[in-house]
Amino acid sequence: MANLKKTMAMAMATTALGATLIAGGSFAIFTSSVQNTGNTFAAGELKIGLDKEDTNGAKYFTLENWAPGDSDIQRVVVTNKGSLELRYDLTLAVGGDLGTAILPDSHPIVIKAYSDADGNIPLTVTDRVLDVGDSETIYVKVEFPKDAGNEYQGKTGTASIKVDAEQTKNN
Amino acid sequence: MMKKKKLLITALSSVVLLCAAIGGGTYALFTSSAQNTGNTFASGTLSLSTHRNDVPVEGPMFYTNDSDAGRMGTGLWAPKDSHTRAMLIKNTGSLDAKLTDLIAKPEGTTQQQEDALAFGEQAVVTVAALATPNGVTLNADALNRVNEAADKLFKDLINGSRFSKALARSGQEAFAIAREAVLDWTYRVDNNGQTVEVSVSDAYVGSLKDLYNGGAGRDANLPNLILPAKKTMHLAYNVTFVDDAGLAFDNDAIQGKVVNFTFKNTFEQVKNN
Numbered sequence: 001m002a003n004l005k006k007t008m009a010m011a012m013a014t015t016a017l018g019a020t021l022i023a024g025g026s027f028a029i030f031t032s033s034v035q036n037t038g039n040t041f042a043a044g045e046l047k048i049g050l051d052k053e054d055t056n057g058a059k060y061f062t063l064e065n066w067a068p069g070d071s072d073i074q075r076v077v078v079t080n081k082g083s084l085e086l087r088y089d090l091t092l093a094v095g096g097d098l099g100t101a102i103l104p105d106s107h108p109i110v111i112k113a114y115s116d117a118d119g120n121i122p123l124t125v126t127d128r129v130l131d132v133g134d135s136e137t138i139y140v141k142v143e144f145p146k147d148a149g150n151e152y153q154g155k156t157g158t159a160s161i162k163v164d165a166e167q168t169k170n171n
Numbered sequence: 172m173m174k175k176k177k178l179l180i181t182a183l184s185s186v187v188l189l190c191a192a193i194g195g196g197t198y199a200l201f202t203s204s205a206q207n208t209g210n211t212f213a214s215g216t217l218s219l220s221t222h223r224n225d226v227p228v229e230g231p232m233f234y235t236n237d238s239d240a241g242r243m244g245t246g247l248w249a250p251k252d253s254h255t256r257a258m259l260i261k262n263t264g265s266l267d268a269k270l271t272d273l274i275a276k277p278e279g280t281t282q283q284q285e286d287a288l289a290f291g292e293q294a295v296v297t298v299a300a301l302a303t304p305n306g307v308t309l310n311a312d313a314l315n316r317v318n319e320a321a322d323k324l325f326k327d328l329i330n331g332s333r334f335s336k337a338l339a340r341s342g343q344e345a346f347a348i349a350r351e352a353v354l355d356w357t358y359r360v361d362n363n364g365q366t367v368e369v370s371v372s373d374a375y376v377g378s379l380k381d382l383y384n385g386g387a388g389r390d391a392n393l394p395n396l397i398l399p400a401k402k403t404m405h406l407a408y409n410v411t412f413v414d415d416a417g418l419a420f421d422n423d424a425i426q427g428k429v430v431n432f433t434f435k436n437t438f439e440q441v442k443n444n
Contacts, residue, residue, distance in 0.1 A: 046201035053205050060207060065215035065265050069443025076207075084201060098212050109212060142212065146443060153264075154216040162206035171200050 047082035048130070048165035061142060061159055066098075068152070071143040073119050078138065078163055080130040088165040090125040092140060098157025106152070107145035111159050114139045129168060216264035217440050219398075224257035224314055232256035232408055232434065250293075250422045251330050253411035255322035257314060260436060261403045269444075270396040270404075272437035273298055274388025275379055279431055287430035290412075291380035293420050295329050295346075297409040299353050300396050302372040303362075308403065309369075313362040317369050318407060320358045325409035328352055339417045342378060349376040372396065379410065379432070388435070397441055408434065 052058035060074040080086050092111045093099075099109050113123040119141045130136060142159055144152075222228035225243045233256060237244040245254045262268050275296065277287030299321060303309065309317065328334060328349050337345035353374040359366050373395040375382075382389055398404045415422040 044201070046203045048203045048205050050205045050207055052207050054208055058207075059210050061210035061212065063212045066212055067215055067217075067266050067440045067442045069440075082203065086203070096212075098214055142210075144212075144214065150217075152214050153218075155214050157212040157214075158208070159210040159212070160206060160208035161210070162204065162208075164204040165202060167201045 044084040045082040046084045046086055046167050048088055048163050049079045049081045051077035066144050068144055068148040069146040073139050073141040076138050076140050077135050079135040080132055085131055085168045086165040087127050087129045087168050088163045091162040094159045096157035097155035102151045107148045109142055109144050109157050111142045215266040217266045217268055218264040220261045220263050222259050248412050250412050250414045253326040255325055255407055255409040257318045258406045258408055259403050262398045262400050265400050267400055267441040268398045268438040269441045271439045272388045274435040275382035276433045286428045288380050290425050290430045293413055294379040295411045295413055296379045296382055297325050297376045299374040299407045300372045301369050301405040303367050303369055307367055309362050313360045316360050321407045324356055329411040346376040350374050
């Protein structure tokens with residue numbers, strides 16, 4: 001019995017030694033390293049702006065007492081305020097009663113973009129490229145068609161002007 | 172055993188990386204947007220209300236007998252009868268309006284309409300738009316006096332020999348003469364202690380039948396008749412039953428007939444028009 005105990009203890013001791021040997025197997029090697037610190041990566045900024053934005057509260061159009069045949073054209077300045085070249089899409093929308101076809105054959109307010117102040121040359125509203133720091137002036141015209149009917153009397157409407165930009169580089 | 176586990180772990184991380192690569196495939200571009208919303212538009216209104224210079228103010232301008240519906244009955248019409256009524260049209264909208272059409276429409280059955288047009292051929296209608304300096308509004312008393320004075324003018328004019336002789340030659344000539352005389356007319360009336368000179372800003376003279384014109388009416392052709400928003404236009408409507416002496420029609424043909432007309436005034440917006 002005492003012999004068996006001794007044998008067990010011996011066996012355990014041997015296993016432990018073996019384990020130590022395995023675990024400590026990679027200690028005794030010389031090492032060295034070199035490093036290069038201070039590498040910097042600065043991401044550019046993509047930022048588009050309008051001369052009148054929701055954030056500054058100014059509006060392009062506030063029109064009262066409109067009659068069919070009335071129209072208004074406003075200057076809109078789009079600026080690349082970031083540090084990367086961008087291209088943008090212009091999205092124009094009208095809403096409310098005056099911007100909706102009340103009847104199937106109604107003529108609601110229409111909104112369009114032009115490149116000239118007189119509203120003669122239609123503007124391409126997609127993929128407009130702007131260099132860093134550049135601005136361009138476009139003209140947005142809203143028009144209450146002359147053939148708008150009496151269903152539009154005493155109504156209101158809204159318009160929104162939106163620019164969505166993305167980087168041109170690698171894209 | 173250890174190697175297998177390591178391999179498995181590597182395989183798993185590759186799968187995760189691949190997933191990330193697929194999911195992020197369209198994210199990695201910078202975007203920016205700016206917008207201006209809430210631009211507002213409000214349309215104006217063009218609406219009118221009318222009333223007559225009678226008590227009550229609602230109802231037809233011309234009717235036969237006095238009753239609770241009106242105190243200015245014409246009585247039965249006979250040749251040379253002439254009556255003037257005021258129609259007051261208020262622009263209750265927010266846009267300026269202009270008179271574009273004057274229409275007199277015969278009412279009733281086909282037979283009644285034929286009778287009405289027979290009467291219309293023998294009746295001359297004068298519509299005069301009266302104006303006051305700076306658009307001063309006349310009180311009821313002053314309005315009635317102006318109407319009486321205008322009535323006298325129209326009566327004398329249409330029943331006068333000059334008009335009758337011209338009418339025998341040509342309707343157009345007679346109507347032009349009468350219109351000139353109406354346009355030249357002015358009348359001074361006391362209005363709340365102030366003397367106001369009423370003038371005629373424009374006028375139409377023609378046969379009542381012509382004012383129907385198959386339902387198209389007469390293009391008012393009166394460029395001066397602009398009714399600004401919130402203002403009231405005073406139209407003096409006169410109908411004179413013309414004596415057939417020397418003329419092609421016969422008064423007797425419409426004896427005992429009762430006819431009905433609707434007087435309609437069409438307005439349009441002034442702006443962009």
